[in-house]
Amino acid sequence: MARRLPIVTTTKDLRATVKSWRRSGKTIALVPTMGALHEGHLSLINIAKKQAQRVVVSIFVNPTQFGPNEDYSAYPRDEVGDWDKLTAARVDLLYTPPVEEIYPNDFSTRVEVIGITSGLEGASRPRHFAGVTTVVTKLFLQALPDIAVFGEKDYQQLLVIRQLTKDLDLPIQIVGGPIVREQDGLAMSSRNAYLDTTSRSIAPRFYAVLEDVSKELSGGRPVHEATFLGRDWLEGAGFRVDYLEVRDALALMPVGQYVTAPSRLLGAVYLGPVRLIDNVPVAPVKVQ
Amino acid sequence: MARRLPIVTTTKDLRATVKSWRRSGKTIALVPTMGALHEGHLSLINIAKKQAQRVVVSIFVNPTQFGPNEDYSAYPRDEVGDWDKLTAARVDLLYTPPVEEIYPNDFSTRVEVIGITSGLEGASRPRHFAGVTTVVTKLFLQALPDIAVFGEKDYQQLLVIRQLTKDLDLPIQIVGGPIVREQDGLAMSSRNAYLDTTSRSIAPRFYAVLEDVSKELSGGRPVHEATFLGRDWLEGAGFRVDYLEVRDALALMPVGQYVTAPSRLLGAVYLGPVRLIDNVPVAPVKVQ
Numbered sequence: 001m002a003r004r005l006p007i008v009t010t011t012k013d014l015r016a017t018v019k020s021w022r023r024s025g026k027t028i029a030l031v032p033t034m035g036a037l038h039e040g041h042l043s044l045i046n047i048a049k050k051q052a053q054r055v056v057v058s059i060f061v062n063p064t065q066f067g068p069n070e071d072y073s074a075y076p077r078d079e080v081g082d083w084d085k086l087t088a089a090r091v092d093l094l095y096t097p098p099v100e101e102i103y104p105n106d107f108s109t110r111v112e113v114i115g116i117t118s119g120l121e122g123a124s125r126p127r128h129f130a131g132v133t134t135v136v137t138k139l140f141l142q143a144l145p146d147i148a149v150f151g152e153k154d155y156q157q158l159l160v161i162r163q164l165t166k167d168l169d170l171p172i173q174i175v176g177g178p179i180v181r182e183q184d185g186l187a188m189s190s191r192n193a194y195l196d197t198t199s200r201s202i203a204p205r206f207y208a209v210l211e212d213v214s215k216e217l218s219g220g221r222p223v224h225e226a227t228f229l230g231r232d233w234l235e236g237a238g239f240r241v242d243y244l245e246v247r248d249a250l251a252l253m254p255v256g257q258y259v260t261a262p263s264r265l266l267g268a269v270y271l272g273p274v275r276l277i278d279n280v281p282v283a284p285v286k287v288q
Numbered sequence: 289m290a291r292r293l294p295i296v297t298t299t300k301d302l303r304a305t306v307k308s309w310r311r312s313g314k315t316i317a318l319v320p321t322m323g324a325l326h327e328g329h330l331s332l333i334n335i336a337k338k339q340a341q342r343v344v345v346s347i348f349v350n351p352t353q354f355g356p357n358e359d360y361s362a363y364p365r366d367e368v369g370d371w372d373k374l375t376a377a378r379v380d381l382l383y384t385p386p387v388e389e390i391y392p393n394d395f396s397t398r399v400e401v402i403g404i405t406s407g408l409e410g411a412s413r414p415r416h417f418a419g420v421t422t423v424v425t426k427l428f429l430q431a432l433p434d435i436a437v438f439g440e441k442d443y444q445q446l447l448v449i450r451q452l453t454k455d456l457d458l459p460i461q462i463v464g465g466p467i468v469r470e471q472d473g474l475a476m477s478s479r480n481a482y483l484d485t486t487s488r489s490i491a492p493r494f495y496a497v498l499e500d501v502s503k504e505l506s507g508g509r510p511v512h513e514a515t516f517l518g519r520d521w522l523e524g525a526g527f528r529v530d531y532l533e534v535r536d537a538l539a540l541m542p543v544g545q546y547v548t549a550p551s552r553l554l555g556a557v558y559l560g561p562v563r564l565i566d567n568v569p570v571a572p573v574k575v576q
Contacts, residue, residue, distance in 0.1 A: 011457055106539075108403040109421075109455035115396040133397075141457040167397035169299055169429040251394075 005087040007094045011142045014095050018056070018143060021092075026053040030145035030172075032136065035059040036076035036190035037085050040180040044149045045089050047177045056143055057086055058095040060102060065131030076193045095143065102138060111137045113160050113167070116252050120156050120266055121277070124242050132157060133164050140170050147173040151180075153187050155264060155279045159252055179278070181207065187278045199271040205237040210265055210280045217246060217259045218283040224257075227265075234269055242268035242275065246282060260284050293375040295382045299430045302383050306344070306432060309380075314341040318433035318460075320424065323347040324364035324478035325373050328468040332437045333377050335465050344431055345374055346383040348390060353419030364481045383431065390426060399425045401452050404540050408444050408554055409565070412530050420445060421452050428458050435461040439468075441475050443552060443567045447540055467566070469495065475566045487559040493525040498553055498568045505534060505547045506571040512545075515553075522557055530556035530563065534570060548572050 008014045021028055029052035031044050041057075048055045059082060066072035086094055110130055117129040140148065150158045162174050180188045185207040186200075195203055213230035217223065223246050231241045246255050249262040263282040268275060296302045306316055317340035319332050329345075336343045347370060354360035374382055398418055405417040428436065438446045450462050468476045472492040483491055501518035505511065511534050519529045534543050537550040551570040556563060 015459070106451075107455055108401055109452055110400045110402065111456070112398045112400070113396055114398065138455075138457050141459065144459065163394075164397055167395055167426075168399070169426050171303075171429065171432065 005083060005091065005094055007096060009096055009098060010101055011097070014056070014093070014142055015144070017093055018054075018145070021054045027147075028052055028054045028056065028143070028145040030139065030143045030148045031055065031057045032139050032148065032150070033057060033059055034061045034075065034190065035082050036078050036193065037082045038180075038188045038190065038192075040151055040153065040177075040188035042085060042089055043180045044151055044177040045086075045091060047175060048147070048149045049090075051147055051149075051175060052145070054092045056093045056095055056145065057091050058097075058139055058143070060095075060097055060135070060139070062102070062131055062135040063099065064103070064134065065128050067125055067128065070125070071191075071194075076190045097142075102135065110134055111164070111168075113164050116156070116163055117160055119254075120243060120245060120247070120252070121154075121268070122156070124268060129157070129160055133160060136161055136164065137168065137170070140165075140172055145172060147175055149175045149177055151177050153179045153189065153278065155266060156252060159250075185211075187276075189276065191274065191276065194274040195271065199274060202238045202271060203276065206234065206239065206267065206269055206276055206278055207280070209233045209237065210267060210278055213244070214265050214280045214282045217263075217265065218285060220258065220285045222257050223255055223259065230265075230267075234267075239269040239271060242270060249281065258285050293371060293379065293382055295384060297384055297386060298389055299385070302344070302381070302430055303432070305381055306342075309342045315435075316340055316342045316344065316431070316433040318427065318431045318436045319343065319345045320427050320436065320438070321345060321347055322349045322363065322478065323370050324366050324481070325370045326468075326476045326478065326480075328439055328441065328465075328476035330373060330377055331468045332439055332465040333374075333379060335463060336435070336437045337378075339435055339437075339463060340433070342380045344381045344383055344433065345379050346385075346427055346431070348383075348385055348423070348427070350390070350419060350423040351387065352391075352422060353416050355413055355416065358413070359479075359482075364478045385430075390423065398422055399452065399456070401448050401455070404444070404451055405448055407542075408531060408533060408535070408540070409442075409556070410444070412556060417445070417448055421448060424449055424452065425456065425458070428453075428460055433460060435463050437463045437465055439465050441467045441477065441566065443554060444540060447538070473499075475564075477564065479562065479564065482562040483559065487562060490526045490559060491564065494522065494527065494555065494557055494564055494566055495568070497521045497525065498555055498566055501532070502553050502568045502570045505551075505553065506573060508546065508573045510545050511543055511547065518553075518555075522555075527557040527559060530558060537569065546573050 029048035031048050111134045112130045158176050184204040186204045216226040227244050230244050234241050244267040249264045265282050266279040268277045317336035319336050399422045400418045446464050473495040474492045501514050504514040515532050518532050522529050532555040537552045553570050554567040556565045
């Protein structure tokens with residue numbers, strides 16, 4: 001039997017539904033998305049379903065996290081496809097607020113995390129994380145879930161949201177979901193839809209290089225040397241490199257000459273106008 | 289029978305108590321204070337008791353809302369007096385977190401309201417409101433009350449917190465409590481303790497001038513003329529004037545030549561090193 005996908009577009013209706021669940025003792029998970037859903041999102045929904053009894057998915061393309069020269073108006077939208085996927089995934093509620101519901105005319109509050117937001121994506125995309133942390137705080141407080149699930153593909157974002165949640169005492173548990181990849185290794189992303197045939201054929205090399213650099217690092221190659229090599233390999237494959245950096249896995253602090261604690265290799269590259277990000281774990285060098 | 293005043297110092301214990309109340313269907317009010325309690329605070333507690341079944345008072349002298357040249361370390365503390373007053377007021381819970389409970393070492397989040405924070409106190413005390421809105425967001429999310437009560441003496445702060453609460457969808461109703469005054473008209477304030485005998489004898493003129501200027505405005509005197517006069521009167525009485533301004537009562541927007549909507553006259557003055565603030569309503573000019 002086809003199951004109807006319940007949908008709400010206002011905080012009031014969202015809260016009424018969540019409240020009725022809570023009254024009957026159900027635990028609630030929120031999976032915030034910007035739509036254009038793919039297997040990566042569906043894996044987060046599956047995690048949510050395992051950890052809570054009711055799952056809310058929000059779709060909101062948040063204008064304030066896009067820079068002036070970024071792809072807000074061009075960001076992929078796929079209402080029909082999203083609807084079908086969420087219905088098939090048996091999500092309990094879809095929340096799709098219009099922009100005015102999130103940002104009324106007199107809206108004037110900003111939530112910012114400093115420190116962990118300053119390098120990597122924060123360096124390349126000024127104000128991006130302030131947009132993310134403000135909208136995530138709002139979505140959390142609108143839905144009031146027990147847990148919220150975010151993908152590790154946006155690894156820095158995941159850590160920023162953990163810090164935000166801890167700092168503001170938001171009574172919500174943050175759960176990270178592993179990156180889901182295409183058969184050829186390319187990390188799933190709504191932005192992959194921008195890639196033309198040539199770029200799409202090059203794109204998987206991004207992940208391959210990250211894996212190779214990670215092995216070099218764990219094998220004992222110095223950080224500067226390994227990332228220099230990595231940039232070289234990426235440029236050789238046809239990417240323009242925005243950044244390629246090794247950071248500690250928990251606080252994203254820069255690491256020393258060698259990787260001595262669980263770390264993360266994070267990269268952002270361009271293929272023509274399309275910007276891709278990805279990251280892989282780096283195991284510490286084994287002491288002989 | 290003397291009643292014990294329950295006290296908690298951690299978010300964990302605060303939440304456990306609030307949760308047990310909520311489970312038994314009780315409504316909860318929070319009255320955030322910086323201690324050194326006086327009749328003004330007690331009036332807020334009475335409002336809280338009328339509107340909710342359980343009342344939490346927090347005492348936390350928040351370092352981040354004091355400027356580098358302000359009175360953080362000198363701010364009046366009166367633990368014994370506070371304890372007696374809260375016990376007599378039959379408050380249900382006192383929350384007195386140490387600084388590390390509110391700001392752990394890695395704390396790095398800031399909540400800011402723009403616009404309404406930029407003039408008046410915001411102009412005289414840069415970063416003051418960012419400190420206030422950050423700590424209030426935390427206290428709200430730690431206590432998770434149904435209502436929170438703030439005094440109208442900090443009129444701009446009250447409106448800033450209303451804006452914050454609306455903007456971030458905090459599920460809390462903000463209630464304002466009227467200013468409580470000494471017999472001679474001086475608004476109650478913990479900082480009145482700083483006044484020496486001479487200053488204390490001058491201080492009540494502040495409120496008297498505000499009332500006189502308010503009458504001039506409602507009687508049809510142009511805003512610039514009335515506030516100019518008011519400054520003159522204050523300086524004549526021995527105050528140094530920081531600001532004296534008329535703003536609309538809801539959004540604190542500057543008003544035109546005449547007061548045509550419910551407004552507020554707000555002032556800040558110095559008596560020697562002591563800074564006092566106060567405000568009074570201004571009724572619109574009656575159209576003949």
